[in-house]
Amino acid sequence: MPKKRPIATLLAGALCLATAACAESSTEPSNGEASAPAAESGYPVTIENCGRTETFAKAPSRVVVMNGASVAEVSTLLALGLGDRIVSNQQTYGMSEVPGRAQAIKSLPTGDIELNDAYDIPREAMLGLRPDLVLSTTSYGFDGKNGFTTRDQLRDVKANSYVSPQGCDQDTSRMTVADSYTLLRDMGKVFNVGDRAEKLIADSEKRIAEVSAKVQDKKNPKVMVVFANMAMGGNDFSSVVAKGIYNDILTQAGGANAFESAAKTSFADLSKEKVAATDVDALVVISYNAPDPTAYAKKLLKEFPQWPAAKNNTYTVLSDSIYLGPSNHLAVEKVARMLHPDAF
Structure with missing residues (x-):
């Protein structure tokens, strides 16, 4: 666990759910069966993120998931069946309420990166991964003052970037379950798997409503x-x-x-x-x-x-x-x- 970056900021950023039945299964969906190629006719796709416009000409195929002391982003990709798009994942937890989730995360490539003092990917290593999408829990992961690759630098090498909901100003005190759905919808749109995202959201909303009642x-x-x-x-x-x-x-x-x-x-x-x-x-x-x-x-x-x-x-x-x-x-x-x- 990183000690040199304030842990409260890290944790505040801080999971097989392709269908309702999948949520109860013992393993994540296999990359082969769940990650069918996105229909390129659905592009370009544009999303607004932290005051920036990110335009995707096609579905990302070289995704880097930064640490952020979170598993939100990597778990969202796995739930959407997109694990095979990840070339470097720095999020890890070791346990999960979802059977098979922790092992699925552990099995993802890390890119053999030497991490910096914040236990995350420094600028040169990031550029060497040749990403086309980089995910960060908060804007901290794109702060050049801390040795990270900025969003502008990523754009210069034709890579998109994304900060998860409520992470723009690194204040996640206003975060709700709805932000989890926003993350799912955004990734569903970016990868042209919106139908999968909506199924996950509908199942989650139904189960929460049943409990609340x-x-x-x-x-x-x-x-x-x-x-x-x-x-x-x-x-x-x-x-x-x-x-x-x-x-x-x-x-x-x-x-x-x-x-x-x-x-x-x-x-x-x-x-x-x-x-x-x-x-x-x-x-x-x-x-x-x-x-x-x-x-x-x-x-x-x-x-x-x-x-x-x-x-x-x-x-x-x-x-x-x-x-x-x-x-x-x-x-x-x-x-x-x-x-x-x-x-x-």
Whole structure:
């Protein structure tokens, strides 16, 4: 995990879903069966992205996915059956709510790149990959001051670029599940697989609506969402979620963020005393490269026995489904079942 770039900025950017049935399968779609050539008659395609116009004369075939401490972009491409277009992927997680997803990501080419201090692709290495599309979670990945290839430099070598929703100003505190759908639709348009994107979106919306209907009349428990063994600030609890897509997922699952008012940004930097003084009805631990997130959850419940969550042993562990990406419905389902088991 990169340490030299502020981890809160990285994580704030932060999943086999080609059909409803595929979401339950044990493997990702194979590149051969899912990535039929796009009909070139559908081009040129133009999208607006962070104040720029990106025009695609054909479907990209040499895609580079930058790190950004996210798996949103690579997971979206895999969900759309576009894994064979990737020549270098720097996003990795090691686990997923989607069976087969983590292994599918691990199997993608990296391009044998020597990464920079931010654990991402420096300028010369990027140009050497000869990409025709580069994806970045936030605009940070195209900041020339940090040794990255700028979007103008990519355009000079006939490569398009794309920053994911809410990543333009690197403030993802306003992110919602709708932004995951925007990412899917944009990639569907770019690669001329819009029908696949719409099927994924429709399935996700249906599943979230079904869950929300079951819990809409329930009391909303207060939930603490925290990254396991992660330090982002100076206090004991500096990786507590305050705002962002996490809150949208909690709301649709019939819950509420216990620390939403603790910060105006995506993460709150809290003292142990503040955490101890807050009634936490349920705990969600997000695993980002944590070796044993369940052990971390149990440790917190033992540390704060006064919490209703500790008294009732109410917790769950999530990985990629709670981030921007194509699998948010899985997070909604899992959190709702934790908060309102009697509704299922």
